[in-house]
Amino acid sequence: MTAELGGRIREARIARGLSLRAMAAEADISPSLLSQVETGKVQPSVSTLWAIVTCLGLSIDEVLGHSPASREPLRVEHPNPIQRARDAPEIVVENGVTWRGLAVMDPNVDAVLVTYAPGAASSPDDTHMRHPGTEYGYLIRGELTLKIDFETYLIRAGDSFCFSSSRPHLFRNDTDAVAEGVWFVAGRAGAASARSAPGPVRDAVDALDAMSRLPRRVGG
Structure with missing residues (x-):
């Protein structure tokens, strides 16, 4: 198994x-x-294996040679190109972050409207996260602190960003006002995280996994 995994x-x-x-x-x-x-x-440790597969944009199942049922997000093209506000799926993270799924047809892209309440963060214990893909965003209102690796950036309304999601990162709202923006994560959809089963949505990685499992339809 170790030789096959390494190969x-x-x-x-x-x-x-x-x-x-x-x-x-x-x-x-x-x-x-x-x-x-x-x-x-x-034989790599779990943390080492997770770091490796994250860089490769793969899932644990894929490198272990498992053949699970398709994890492809259920995105169905519809003649109407408009997704109505009432139809947008909503995911509430435990620590004050709300995700609303936006219209998207590409199964390799997650598009979301993200709202950070005052004091909210992308993980409940300020843990830096990493996952496959590339993260793009535009802040509509408020301010957010973005930490990538050992660098800290202040994002204000009108600012945009782009970085590899395999780099350890954290978003946090250190202000007393709501922050809201549009996020795109490309190259991550359909890639399961190391957390094998659905459970409480504790942080942004859980929210991405939950968003990938939701049926999505453009229009209606």
Whole structure:
């Protein structure tokens, strides 16, 4: 199993045009450890495996060779290009963040209107998160603090951002006013996180997983 797992990781890395050193840097592990994983000499820990598959844009099931039922988001094209406000799916995160799904047909894109209440954050304990994909956003009103790796940025209304979601990141509203913006996550939809089963929506990764499981329809 270890050799098969390592082989799949190596094949996926090469298919994405990543060198051993480049991928190790992105996953925040040493090149020697990644090499040992790929050659089957080392069984990776759960955290190491999660970091690797996140960089590759894969799921745990895919690198383990499982063949689960399709996880493709249920997006159905409709003749009417308009999604009415009453039909927008809504997900409320435990820590004061609300996600409303926007009209989208591409199964590789999640489009959401995100609202951060005063004091809300993308994870309840200020944990930096990472997941497959690229994150784009535009802040409509309010202010948000965005932390990526070891850098901190203040985002104000009218500002936009873009970064690889595989980098550890956190959004937080440190003000006493509501912050709201439009977020797009590309390349993540359909990729299951390491959290195997649906449960309470505690943070942004849970919200992305929940959004991917919702039936989506444009128009109606």
